[in-house]
């Protein structure tokens with residue numbers, strides 16, 4: 001009983017900070033996105049390709065969460081206007097408080113997009129609202145076509161689902177219809193885009209969605 005109480009308190013405290021973040025991000029009139037997926041499914045690579053395609057009128061900042069190292073921040077440093085690396089130590093997800101702290105160092109008014117690359121993990125990030133406007137969930141082809149039903153909470157909450165590394169479909173046994181059947185039971189609201197950062201397939205569709213969502217929150 002006590003344990004349940006503690007967990008609920010942690011989530012409640014996180015939600016309060018997330019609500020404050022959402023107010024701040026709303027006033028800044030930017031679009032804030034929380035990118036979630038397992039390690040290595042292509043979040044940083046997607047941002048490396050996406051940010052230059054958004055146009056100079058829409059500067060982007062990135063908050064990137066990893067247990068350790070500044071490797072992802074270094075990859076993005078010459079691409080994004082601002083990059084903040086958040087090291088969680090042993091933490092398996094970003095919290096609203098970590099995002100709030102990172103936001104204090106940014107000039108939000110000049111930004112068009114704020115990308116928050118969560119810690120690579122398919123379970124924990126799903127439970128922690130950061131105050132983002134949209135949740136972006138990636139699944140890469142090498143991970144296998146059975147993941148949607150297994151890690152359902154993440155996919156249920158997604159506002160868009162990106163199937164990444166699709167140029168590998170020809171060399172791996174991956175059935176897209178299996179993914180689509182599972183999504184039909186869990187989340188029919190989120191668009192499903194087949195994408196390859198390597199070949200550029202699906203990138204235009206993703207960029208169009210980003211601009212549409214930004215217009216919607218403004």
Ligand SMILES: Nc1nc2c(ncn2[C@@H]2O[C@H](COP(=O)(O)OP(=O)(O)OP(=O)(O)O)[C@@H](O)[C@H]2O)c(=O)[nH]1
Nearest residue numbers: 038039040041042043044045046120165196197198
């Ligand atoms: N073939 C192929 N490889 C890709 C694609 N996108 C990313 N990769 C590769 O996948 C590996 C992991 O990509 P990252 O972008 O670092 O993945 P991540 O999700 O940011 O990983 P974490 O930050 O550790 O969670 C790298 O070797 C990328 O080059 C793609 O579209 N096709």
Ligand SMILES: [Mg+2]
Nearest residue numbers: 043044072117
């Ligand atoms: Mg990364």
